[in-house]
Amino acid sequence: MIAEAGLAALWLAAALAALQLVLGAMGVASGRSDLLAAVRPIALVQAGLTAVAFLTLIWLFVAVDLSVALVAANDASTKPLLYKFAGTWGNHEGSMLMWVTILAVAGGAVALFERRLNERTLIATLAAQAAIGLGFYAFLLFASNPFARLNPAPIEGQGLNPLLQDPGLAFHPPTLYLGYVGLSVAFSFAVGALVTRDVGAAFARAMRPWVLGAWILLTLGITAGSYWAYYELGWGGWWFWDPVENASLMPWLAATALLHSVTVLATREGLRAWTVMLAVVAFSMSMVGTFLVRSGILTSVHAFAVDPRRGSFILALLAIYIGGALALFALRVGTVREGSRFDAVSREGSLVINNLLLSAILGIVLVGTLYPLVAEAVTGEKLSVGPPYFNSAAGPLALILVLVMSAGPIMKWRRDDLKLTLMRLAPALLLSALALFGLVLLSPGIRILPLLGLVAAAGVALASLAPLWKRNLRRTPLYIYGMVVAHLGIAVALAGMASESAFNQETLVAARVGEVHGVGPYTIRLDGVEPVAGPNYTAIAATVTAQRGDNRPFTLHPETRNFPSPQTETNEAAITTVLDGQLYVVVGKSDDDGRWQLRLWWKPFVTLIWLGGALVGFGGFLSLIGRVRREIRHAPPRAYI
Amino acid sequence: MAVKAKNQRMILALLAIVAIVGAALLAMSALKDQAAYFYTPSDAKRDHVEPGRAVRLGGMVQKGSIKRQPDGVTIDFIVTDNVETVPVRFTGIVPDLFKEDSGVVAEGSFQADGGFVATNILAKHDERYMPPQVAGEMHKTESLEPQSDQQKGQK
Numbered sequence: 001m002i003a004e005a006g007l008a009a010l011w012l013a014a015a016l017a018a019l020q021l022v023l024g025a026m027g028v029a030s031g032r033s034d035l036l037a038a039v040r041p042i043a044l045v046q047a048g049l050t051a052v053a054f055l056t057l058i059w060l061f062v063a064v065d066l067s068v069a070l071v072a073a074n075d076a077s078t079k080p081l082l083y084k085f086a087g088t089w090g091n092h093e094g095s096m097l098m099w100v101t102i103l104a105v106a107g108g109a110v111a112l113f114e115r116r117l118n119e120r121t122l123i124a125t126l127a128a129q130a131a132i133g134l135g136f137y138a139f140l141l142f143a144s145n146p147f148a149r150l151n152p153a154p155i156e157g158q159g160l161n162p163l164l165q166d167p168g169l170a171f172h173p174p175t176l177y178l179g180y181v182g183l184s185v186a187f188s189f190a191v192g193a194l195v196t197r198d199v200g201a202a203f204a205r206a207m208r209p210w211v212l213g214a215w216i217l218l219t220l221g222i223t224a225g226s227y228w229a230y231y232e233l234g235w236g237g238w239w240f241w242d243p244v245e246n247a248s249l250m251p252w253l254a255a256t257a258l259l260h261s262v263t264v265l266a267t268r269e270g271l272r273a274w275t276v277m278l279a280v281v282a283f284s285m286s287m288v289g290t291f292l293v294r295s296g297i298l299t300s301v302h303a304f305a306v307d308p309r310r311g312s313f314i315l316a317l318l319a320i321y322i323g324g325a326l327a328l329f330a331l332r333v334g335t336v337r338e339g340s341r342f343d344a345v346s347r348e349g350s351l352v353i354n355n356l357l358l359s360a361i362l363g364i365v366l367v368g369t370l371y372p373l374v375a376e377a378v379t380g381e382k383l384s385v386g387p388p389y390f391n392s393a394a395g396p397l398a399l400i401l402v403l404v405m406s407a408g409p410i411m412k413w414r415r416d417d418l419k420l421t422l423m424r425l426a427p428a429l430l431l432s433a434l435a436l437f438g439l440v441l442l443s444p445g446i447r448i449l450p451l452l453g454l455v456a457a458a459g460v461a462l463a464s465l466a467p468l469w470k471r472n473l474r475r476t477p478l479y480i481y482g483m484v485v486a487h488l489g490i491a492v493a494l495a496g497m498a499s500e501s502a503f504n505q506e507t508l509v510a511a512r513v514g515e516v517h518g519v520g521p522y523t524i525r526l527d528g529v530e531p532v533a534g535p536n537y538t539a540i541a542a543t544v545t546a547q548r549g550d551n552r553p554f555t556l557h558p559e560t561r562n563f564p565s566p567q568t569e570t571n572e573a574a575i576t577t578v579l580d581g582q583l584y585v586v587v588g589k590s591d592d593d594g595r596w597q598l599r600l601w602w603k604p605f606v607t608l609i610w611l612g613g614a615l616v617g618f619g620g621f622l623s624l625i626g627r628v629r630r631e632i633r634h635a636p637p638r639a640y641i
Numbered sequence: 642m643a644v645k646a647k648n649q650r651m652i653l654a655l656l657a658i659v660a661i662v663g664a665a666l667l668a669m670s671a672l673k674d675q676a677a678y679f680y681t682p683s684d685a686k687r688d689h690v691e692p693g694r695a696v697r698l699g700g701m702v703q704k705g706s707i708k709r710q711p712d713g714v715t716i717d718f719i720v721t722d723n724v725e726t727v728p729v730r731f732t733g734i735v736p737d738l739f740k741e742d743s744g745v746v747a748e749g750s751f752q753a754d755g756g757f758v759a760t761n762i763l764a765k766h767d768e769r770y771m772p773p774q775v776a777g778e779m780h781k782t783e784s785l786e787p788q789s790d791q792q793k794g795q796k
Contacts, residue, residue, distance in 0.1 A: 360664035
């Protein structure tokens with residue numbers, strides 16, 4: 001009964017989405033206030049119903065109701081409770097239901113909270129949000145029903161992919177999805193503003209918190225995903241330019257560009273058409289990401305089902321929404337008034353460069369990600385595009401971007417002077433020069449890209465603090481702090497990436513028990529290897545003692561785990577974090593002589609990568625609070641409830 | 642420095658187009674050099690893959706060819722498609738399902754002497770979680786398995 005109730009809620013929500021679209025469109029066209037007034041409550045009820053459907057599915061997973069096909073295929077009564085719960089979205093249907101739930105709830109939140117935007121534009125926005133929702137309801141109900149029954153019910157479920165059995169599953173997918181789908185709101189705002197010819201500062205201010213929120217969550221989701229891959233795969237890398245990683249990076253790049261251009265529109269009434277375009281592109285990238293990850297075209301740990309019907313369905317949705325929005329854009333771009341003008345050397349000018357560079361990087365990542373798929377579809381040729389391409393094509397652009405980032409925030413709106421800007425940056429340039437001198441002196445063999453990265457990171461870190469210079473710190477608005485912290489986070493992350501790349505040390509040995517090996521500043525002794533039993537796996541666990549100089553030694557326990565259902569082996573690296581880096585130990589196979597393969601890494605300052613990512617997210621959060629507080633203070637008393 | 646106000650929008654649009662087209666051109670030229678193509682030993686012999694270029698080599702691990710080096714972490718083996726063979730050297734931890742007479746895809750590059758140095762080994766794993774490209778390559782190599790059985794039978 002419970003599954004049927006969930007399905008019914010989903011059907012009802014789909015019907016309401018259709019109603020929301022039709023009434024909204026009619027209301028916007030005719031201007032009739034009774035029609036306009038009906039749309040907000042419908043959006044709220046639709047969000048509620050979808051949430052009920054999603055909670056129902058969570059309940060079925062936690063209760064391990066094996067008569068539901070999805071639960072039987074992905075759940076197991078032996079799983080720890082956390083993975084029963086998080087396993088709800090560790091599969092195709094469940095994750096799509098989560099997608100739709102977030103979409104509907106985001107629409108509901110717009111209906112509930114948005115107060116400053118022109119009512120017609122808002123209703124057009126809600127109608128656009130419903131239009132997106134309809135396509136994905138259809139996808140769920142016709143091609144991926146999560147509530148389908150299985151008769152007879154099996155005695156035990158098939159379990160969850162062991163790689164996903166990690167606390168990260170509870171955090172990483174929901175965060176990324178919230179970010180992906182949060183961009184749908186920006187898309188809907190853009191469509192709404194185009195429909196009512198209302199592209200201006202009010203529209204930008206309404207859209208900004210959503211872009212900011214989605215961007216924060218994407219940042220945190222990508223950071224968390226990177227750390228998860230780093231410790232779970234046991235390969236010692238933190239970014240692999242895997243297509244599914246790119247699928248999350250592309251919306252982030254577009255959202256970062258949008259975040260900066262929407263600021264120009266909100267404060268200076270500039271870059272109108274471009275901002276609308278970016279909002280369309282950003283959500284398009286979310287959908288491209290969803291397509292890549294969920295269509296089965298790339299079967300990775302992220303892709304759960306290989307059903308060509310599903311791939312075509314998402315591709316069709318993608319074509320309809322992107323094509324529709326671009327067509328609307330082409331029709332209406334002539335009616336978008338030109339924004340205020342500015343000099344090439346100005347805050348706006350630097351933000352334009354930021355946008356162009358981000359777009360160029362986005363293009364490079366998109367081409368590299370899609371090229372193998374297109375090449376195989378067209379010529380049948382099989383090839384893969386990996387780190388050498390992405391690093392060499394996108395790396396230099398990213399470095400330039402970071403340099404522009406340090407100059408932009410201290411430039412004046414409309415018009416500034418290049419010489420003065422450079423003079424304001426003098427301390428940062430000096431620090432960079434010192435860093436360059438020191439690095440070349442201390443580590444002469446350093447490669448060029450990491451060297452430039454470290455040098456830039458030093459200067460940018462100092463420059464990012466410059467907007468606070470000579471300000472009354474207690475009077476400085478929160479969103480300025482947000483910008484400073486986020487830019488500082490970029491410098492911190494860059495320092496981590498460059499340091500890991502420049503100073504990473506690796507030792508790969510076959511060690512007998514009792515043998516001592518070294519990596520970086522550590523000596524490592526293999527004390528023993530023993531079999532251990534986990535709740536739903538068996539493993540061999542090594543005991544390793546590490547010592548740095550004369551410090552107190554400590555033990556690590558890297559494992560290789562064997563899961564019976566489904567049959568899989570995973571490496572559990574043992575990682576010790578110290579102030580200046582991480583020691584990373586992986587145990588491999590034994591050979592006939594009783595030696596065990598040990599893979600040891602010393603990664604100086606590698607943690608700065610994720611610390612930087614977290615800082616970027618935190619900066620965004622400060623900024624969001626600052627903006628929202630300001631909005632509330634300036635908002636008219638009219639509120640929906 | 643002042644941009645003629647009238648043309649600003651045009652200039653911005655042009656800049657955007659130049660940036661996107663430039664990025665696409667940069668991307669295409671980088672791809673030409675750096676996309677890793679998939680070769681079987683016969684393809685590799687025929688096409689004379691230049692040494693040092695990142696490629697994938699797929700085939701069967703020849704029976705009796707896996708030789709562990711004394712350091713315990715380096716292995717040598719031969720990849721075959723039953724027509725041509727390529728000697729491969731790999732240093733690292735091999736995946737669970739890497740074994741003789743079974744499909745393998747090695748990522749790495751050819752050396753001047755015709756040998757192949759692998760930086761990564763993909764073995765037949767749980768296909769539920771395998772990239773289709775690799776799965777496809779595996780199927781290509783798998784189609785060789787019955788043939789090798791026949792050959793054994795003939796001997």
